[in-house]
Amino acid sequence: MMLAYMDRAAAAAEPEDAGEPAAAAVAAGCAAATDFGGMVSAIPAAVVRPATADDVASAIRAAARTAGLTVAARGNGHSVAGQAMAEGGLVLDMRALALSRRPQMQLVVVSAGGGGAGACRYYADVPGGALWEEVLHWGVKNHGMAPASWTDYLRLTVGGTLSNGGVSGQSFRYGPQVSNVAELEVVTGDGECRVCSPSSHPDLFFAVLGGLGQFGVITRARIPLHKAPQAVQWTRVVYGSFEEYAADAEWLVTRPAEAAFDYVEGFAFVNGDDPVNGWPSVPIPGGARFDPALLPAGAGPVLYCLEVALYQYSDDRPDDEDDKGAAAAAVRRMMAPLKYVRGLEFAAEVGYVDFLSRVNRVEEEARRNGSWDAPHPWLNLFVSARDIADFDRTVIKGMLADGIDGPMLIYPMLKSKWDPNTSVALPEEGEIFYLVALLRFCRGGGPAVDELVAQNGAILRACRANGYDHKAYFPSYRGESEWARHFGDARWRRFLERKALYDPLAILAPGQKIFSRAP
Ligand code: FAD
Numbered sequence: 001m002m003l004a005y006m007d008r009a010a011a012a013a014e015p016e017d018a019g020e021p022a023a024a025a026v027a028a029g030c031a032a033a034t035d036f037g038g039m040v041s042a043i044p045a046a047v048v049r050p051a052t053a054d055d056v057a058s059a060i061r062a063a064a065r066t067a068g069l070t071v072a073a074r075g076n077g078h079s080v081a082g083q084a085m086a087e088g089g090l091v092l093d094m095r096a097l098a099l100s101r102r103p104q105m106q107l108v109v110v111s112a113g114g115g116g117a118g119a120c121r122y123y124a125d126v127p128g129g130a131l132w133e134e135v136l137h138w139g140v141k142n143h144g145m146a147p148a149s150w151t152d153y154l155r156l157t158v159g160g161t162l163s164n165g166g167v168s169g170q171s172f173r174y175g176p177q178v179s180n181v182a183e184l185e186v187v188t189g190d191g192e193c194r195v196c197s198p199s200s201h202p203d204l205f206f207a208v209l210g211g212l213g214q215f216g217v218i219t220r221a222r223i224p225l226h227k228a229p230q231a232v233q234w235t236r237v238v239y240g241s242f243e244e245y246a247a248d249a250e251w252l253v254t255r256p257a258e259a260a261f262d263y264v265e266g267f268a269f270v271n272g273d274d275p276v277n278g279w280p281s282v283p284i285p286g287g288a289r290f291d292p293a294l295l296p297a298g299a300g301p302v303l304y305c306l307e308v309a310l311y312q313y314s315d316d317r318p319d320d321e322d323d324k325g326a327a328a329a330a331v332r333r334m335m336a337p338l339k340y341v342r343g344l345e346f347a348a349e350v351g352y353v354d355f356l357s358r359v360n361r362v363e364e365e366a367r368r369n370g371s372w373d374a375p376h377p378w379l380n381l382f383v384s385a386r387d388i389a390d391f392d393r394t395v396i397k398g399m400l401a402d403g404i405d406g407p408m409l410i411y412p413m414l415k416s417k418w419d420p421n422t423s424v425a426l427p428e429e430g431e432i433f434y435l436v437a438l439l440r441f442c443r444g445g446g447p448a449v450d451e452l453v454a455q456n457g458a459i460l461r462a463c464r465a466n467g468y469d470h471k472a473y474f475p476s477y478r479g480e481s482e483w484a485r486h487f488g489d490a491r492w493r494r495f496l497e498r499k500a501l502y503d504p505l506a507i508l509a510p511g512q513k514i515f516s517r518a519p
Contacts, residue, residue: 032091037080038375039449042087042511045069049096053185053193053219056097059090060217061191063507070510070517073217075129075160078153080378081476083212084160085511094129094159097219101127105138108222122225123182128159128218135223136356145225146352148174152265153359159218163509164474165210165424167413167435169263169307172253175417178209178424182224186216189503193219202421207498210424212475213509214495215502229262229311232355233331235347236284236307237340240299242268242392244339246412249306250385250432252338253412261334263309266411268396270403271295271303276443277403281305283346294343301401304410306340309355371405371441377452378439379459384469385412385432391468395459400438405446409437423495425487427469435473476513483514 033041050056056073063069070089077084085091098104108123122145126135132147133154139146150168151161162184166177174180183197186208194216196205207215239245245266252264270277271292279290282305295303312327331347350358366372383391392410400408412432418424427433438459440452447455463470477483484492499506499515506515 031077032074032093033085034077035080035082035084036078036376037082037378038373039080039377039453040082040085042082042085044072044086044091045088047091047093049093051097051100053097053187056092056187056217056219057191057193059092060187060189060507063090064189064191064505067519068517069507071217071507072509072511073128073159073213075157075163076131076155078156078160079474079511080376081474082511083474083476083509087510089510092217094127094157094217096129098127098129098131098134098157104130105135107143107225123222124225125220125222126158127220128157130158131155132158132161133357136353139225140228140353143225144228146228147177147180147223148226149177149180150356151177153363154356155360155363158221158223162209162218162221163211163213167473169265169309169411171417172264172413173257173260173262173417176413176424178422179417179419180224181209181221183222184208184218185220186218188216189505189507197222203498204502206419206421207423207502209419209422211498212423212512212514214423214512214514215498215508217508227313229352230314231312231327232262232350232352233310233312233327233347234284234307234350234355235309235331235335235345236282236305237335237338237346238282238290238295238344239304239306239340240296242302242304242396243389245304245306246385246388246392248338248340249412252306252308252334253414253432259334261308262311264307264411265409266304266306268302268304268392268400268408268410270401271299271301274403276405276441281407282344284348285350288346291343294341296341300397302397306338308335310334311352312349366441369443371443374442374444375449376440376442377449377456378437378474379456380438380473381436381463382427382471382473383434383436383463384427384429385434386429387466387468387470388412388434390466391434391436391463391470394462394466395436399455399459399462404438404440404452405443406439406441407437409439410434423491423498425471425475425491427471428488429469437473478513480514 032047033043048059060071063071070086072084072086073092073094074084075094106125108125110121112119112121149170151166152168161177185195187193269281272278310331412434415431475486505518
């Protein structure tokens with residue numbers, strides 16, 4: 001086999017050894033047997049460190065020749081339910097592909113015809129295992145350009161987020177990351193390497209986007225680049241009422257581009273002084289005083305923080321104090337009609353890279369206090385705007401009013417920014433739906449992980465029982481019937497057809513637990 005490097009996973013000789021050796025593998029630091037969730041482990045037969053797409057193809061072809069062998073691409077292992085694992089199979093360490101490629105990223109300039117300054121389109125060709133953080137630094141430093149669509153946290157891989165969706169506060173305006181790709185190089189389950197785009201092999205292109213790793217391994221992606229802003233006007237404001245919060249957030253995400261922020265997010269937090277769940281989680285930069293005396297009488301146990309950002313470009317001459325003032329004035333003008341609690345507003349001007357890297361500070365703190373390495377029973381949902389107020393009453397205020405020891409993100413985005421041809425499943429009703437992300441960090445001394453997992457199950461049952469139009473984001477199901485329900489009839493049929501075409505032996509991404517490897 002033409003593999004650059006193949007590493008027997010620690011303590012992982014045979015699949016039937018699973019059980020006790022799981023602990024051994026974890027103890028031996030076998031990263032491929034674990035993930036960020038820290039709740040499941042699966043020992044692979046081997047970890048493959050591909051240097052090229054051909055290495056990926058060789059590994060998949062070898063698996064196709066070997067009864068029962070599966071292959072999982074592992075990005076940065078930031079899944080929470082074993083999605084990038086392969087019990088007794090091959091794990092492709094996609095970071096190796098990114099780190100061995102020289103140059104790692106390439107600028108691609110395509111003439112759009114017509115002449116003049118706007119005559120070219122710019123793209124980054126990046127390996128599937130590149131971190132978004134690497135793409136950002138490379139683009140800004142070398143070309144003053146960057147992708148338009150991000151995740152909150154950037155130490156995720158391009159292939160990993162494109163296999164799911166990739167969302168953040170930019171999604172309402174620029175679309176999710178799966179809507180910001182021009183071309184993919186993919187190794188399918190038959191070991192063939194194909195280049196696809198909306199105009200060449202479009203079915204494969206769209207299948208892979210949000211395809212949970214089921215149809216191919218993304219070895220390269222071509223991402224559109226845009227001029228990078230220099231600075232960001234970043235503002236947080238507080239609401240006592242969910243109805244007012246949601247009305248303002250939905251108004252903001254439906255503004256015409258010339259009157260819109262570049263980023264709109266938000267989260268629910270506890271009306272109390274807990275450092276993680278309460279008032280101190282709001283001020284930016286940290287340390288500013290949150291004065292609870294300003295809250296309206298009768299504010300409930302849960303409050304809401306709307307977070308917006310406006311980009312500032314060098315043409316706005318950011319060093320010029322007048323222009324800085326002008327940008328701040330633009331923000332004030334856009335905020336004026338909103339119904340937030342006056343006085344509970346926090347604003348900062350930060351560099352663009354600093355703004356996009358803001359979760360790194362959370363990571364540093366979580367590593368210091370041990371909660372980064374503790375289990376993460378996270379639950380991510382898309383909930384239709386039709387049902388979000390009811391969801392808030394039942395779940396956020398009803399079941400989670402004491403907080404979750406981490407952010408409870410809840411913010412709207414627009415369905416029209418998602419291409420229905422991708423594999424992502426979205427709520428059915430209407431144009432606006434919300435991301436609800438329950439990002440639990442176990443600080444110790446809180447409920448047992450099993451209880452938190454059980455609470456996630458109860459939330460999902462409540463969604464079904466109340467008929468909320470919703471979909472799991474980063475779904476984790478067992479068995480075909482649950483997956484069929486997740487996708488809905490027509491999408492599930494298409495998913496099955498695509499699987500039969502691109503990975504007929506069901507070799508790829510076994511950790512998603514959708515299909516069983518064909519004998
Ligand atoms: P992995 O977890 O390694 O893989 C995920 C899935 O994709 C697996 O099935 C794997 O087999 C498959 N896969 C990986 N690479 C490839 C490839 N090259 N080709 C084909 N399939 C592949 N998500 C958001 O949308 N927005 C956020 O703001 C956000 N913030 C996060 C913050 C933190 C701290 C964490 C831990 C996660 C966050 N996520 C967010 C979730 C993240 O998008 C997922 O974990 C996603 O899976 C990417 O992680 P990864 O690159 O480590 O992929």
